[in-house]
Amino acid sequence: MRRFIAISLLLLISWNVSAKKISPKREMRAVWIATVDNIDWPSKSGLSVAQQKVELIAQLDQLKKNGMNTIVFQIRPAADAFYASPYEPWSQWLSGKQGVAPDPFYDPLQFAIKACHDRAMELHAWMNPYRAVFKYKTTKTDSSHITNVHPEWFLTYGKHKYFNPGLKQTRDYVSKIVADVVRRYNVDAIHFDDYFYPYKIKGEAFPDSLAFAKNGGDFYPDRIEDWRRENVNKVIHQIQDSIKSIKPWLPFGISPFGVWRNKDKDPNGSRTKAGQTNYDDLYADVLLWLQKGWIDYVTPQIYWHIGKKVADYRVIAKWWRKHSYGKPCYIGQGVYRLDSASRVKAWRNSDQIIRQIKLNRRLKEINGSMFFCSKNFRQDRLSINEALTQKVYAEPALHLVNLMFKGNIPDAPIVERVENRLKWNKQKDAVYYVVYQVKRKSGLPQKIICITNRLEYNISKKYMAHAFAVSAVNRGHQESSISKLVEFSVREDNK
DSSP, X not given: OXXXXXXXXXXXXXXXXXXXXXXXXXXXXXXXXXXXXXXXXXXXXXXXXXXXXXXXXXXXXXXXXXXXXXXXXXXXXXXXXXXXXXXXXXXXHHHSSTTOOOSSOOOHHHHHHHHHHHTTOEEEEEEOSSEEXXXXXXXXXXXXXXXXXXXXXXXXXXXXXXXXXXXXXXXXXXXXXXXXHHHHSOOSEEEEOSOSSOOXXXXXXXXXXXXXXXXXXXXXXXXXXXXXXXXXXXXXXXXXXXXXXXXXXXXXXXOOBSOSOBTTTOTTSBSOOOSSOIIIIIOOOHHHHHHHTXXXXXXXXXXXXXXXXXXXXXXXXXXXXXXXXXXXXXEEEOGGGOOTTOSSGGGGSTHHHHHHHHHHHHSTTEEEEEESOTHHHHTTGGXXXXXXXXXXXXXXXXXXXXXXXXXXXXXXXXXXXXXXXXXEOOOTTOSEEEEXXXXXXXXXXXXXXXXXXXXXXXXXXXXXXXXXXXXXXXXXXXBOOOOOOEEOOHHHHTO
């Protein structure tokens, strides 16, 4: 540990004294890939396996090019699966019919994990805990779907069917599903979105009065809202315990609605006037989960612009950085709002997203961004791809160190030059490598050129007159010392 601290301090000092940087060395840069209703991937149901793979790879390549280092991949949108689940049927958004496996067979989650790791990107497995049937009036569920096996566990509200959060069977079932994924797949985190109790529908009460009467305990008869919050607290705590019993180092993150509570409801709330909030409407007491250590990171979805009167991005971001209780805090950003015809002037230019990222970086407790959602980068809304790479993501970024991971720190690679390439040996415990441009005189890292899981890197002509070094990084994103320098001469650059 002393060696790790010494190396980390040296690299940190080296980084801070280097040339003024456009990008921080470590930063979350994630994108949600939504599969529900074919929002992002696949573009439509019924595509061939080959077409599905081509589409996903194209999205990952674009996002990697944009500087992203994490994919939040939706694998369970409605008690169905984008992986080979022993408990839930294949998703309807793959083949067009629920329960039909890909043919020829492949496992989309396994494919996505490998594709991400091949690009030195993390994959966070995104699940929805309570949504059971999306648009239940028009969806034909497979006979094996849990709503057909245990119809007594479910409630209908609005257009969808939901697990009844007031039942112990619900908690046990959802925890079992999560544990199965953690046990069988090499995912880098488990991720839940903002849908706990559903967003309220005006004039329609959530139909859980019978469950409250039967299972409300001391909360019955007049504290149904506290009981609902306790139901969600229990499932979050149980899922955290399930994850950590299998892989103690694996993060469990939540991306809640942007406002916890308005200040007029609670003096600890934010100076906002949101119509619905986590605590009062979704019954998600996110601050309690952070305080108790039941979640390992938080990503509030602040899908509003800087200066919005009732929900100002700046106000809410500053509030969350003070209420993350030492856990990593990433901001969910609404790139989908970019639109040249938007009624809100701020969203008619991609600079709104750039301003938000720069604001995040000024707030020290905020550690990066997650963007909703992938198709907007595929469409390149308002030239957002170039805006990112030119203005804020000019250099790749490492992930934050996972302090729960107790693995060994790799040794520095041994690097050699082969013509215009750098080549190095594979290091034990390393999962990817960082290629640095280095100052010749001081030997200090100047900038990150590439983050890769490969054992070589081609030096382009624009970098030919520089020196380079390589470090190795383990699963917890702990970095080795850098290798010895490898130099390319100015004379070669002039050939």
